[in-house]
Amino acid sequence: MARTTIHLMRHGEVHNPEGVLYGRLPGYHLSELGRQMADQVADVLSASGHDIAAVITSPLERARESGAPTAAAFGLTPTSDPRLIEADNHFEGVPVNRDRKILARPENWRYYVNPLRPSWGEPYTQLVARMSDAVRAAIPQVEGREALLVSHQLPVWALRLYLEGRPLAHDPRRRQCALASLTSLTFDGRTLVGLSYWEPAGDLLRRAEDMVPGTSAAAENIGSGEAETPNADDAERVTRDA
Numbered sequence: 001m002a003r004t005t006i007h008l009m010r011h012g013e014v015h016n017p018e019g020v021l022y023g024r025l026p027g028y029h030l031s032e033l034g035r036q037m038a039d040q041v042a043d044v045l046s047a048s049g050h051d052i053a054a055v056i057t058s059p060l061e062r063a064r065e066s067g068a069p070t071a072a073a074f075g076l077t078p079t080s081d082p083r084l085i086e087a088d089n090h091f092e093g094v095p096v097n098r099d100r101k102i103l104a105r106p107e108n109w110r111y112y113v114n115p116l117r118p119s120w121g122e123p124y125t126q127l128v129a130r131m132s133d134a135v136r137a138a139i140p141q142v143e144g145r146e147a148l149l150v151s152h153q154l155p156v157w158a159l160r161l162y163l164e165g166r167p168l169a170h171d172p173r174r175r176q177c178a179l180a181s182l183t184s185l186t187f188d189g190r191t192l193v194g195l196s197y198w199e200p201a202g203d204l205l206r207r208a209e210d211m212v213p214g215t216s217a218a219a220e221n222i223g224s225g226e227a228e229t230p231n232a233d234d235a236e237r238v239t240r241d242a
Contacts, residue, residue: 002188004142004186007045007052007184008183009041010156010181011151012036014029015028015031016031019097019098019099028062029062034065038067038069038070042072052147053142053145054142054147055067058086059081060152083137084131087121089120089121090120090121118169127158128158132162157170157175163195179201182198182200
């Protein structure tokens with residue numbers, strides 16, 4: 001059977017000086033460094049013999065901008081799939097990365113009652129279902145070749161946890177999904193036979209300012225952006241210390 005690879009890319013760094021958890025809000029674009037990250041992913045893919053036959057992105061600006069250089073490098077017209085969009089989050093639009101004390105306000109406690117779901121945002125199971133559907137839809141479009149699907153950290157990480165048989169509830173600091181990283185799924189026919197993770201723009205991560213914690217060079221910085229808020233430990237700590 002044909003081997004098909006679906007690369008799940010997290011978008012590059014976003015310009016976000018206010019430290020807003022931007023989520024699905026419009027108007028958040030890549031920073032200059034984020035554009036460099038997107039360009040470098042395209043350069044690495046095109047220079048290393050990859051056979052990208054489709055570029056499909058989340059409808060949000062930062063994802064479309066991250067996929068554009070790869071589409072151009074392979075002579076493709078990118079398309080959009082709403083199933084690749086960022087996770088919904090109650091704290092969208094709040095500058096939680098500038099002032100974490102916002103999370104400790106009593107009016108927010110009700111959002112921490114079930115960190116396993118989680119109660120502050122889109123259920124993990126829903127994330128996995130829509131991301132799985134997006135991947136399944138891409139396979140026949142590029143059968144025997146490769147596709148780049150540009151999404152966001154939490155959707156990509158939730159799908160990876162599911163595929164690896166790990167619990168969906170997790171500590172965001174343990175996510176391995178850096179800016180402009182690729183989580184690559186290889187299929188034999190419709191059967192998943194391989195999963196790998198790599199950072200084509202890894203040398204740029206130490207310069208990034210807009211990020212969430214994770215297990216990469218980016219973890220050395222304290223960032224702003226699309227953080228899942230809060231994790232299970234955070235929720236317990238907030239309600240205990242408030």
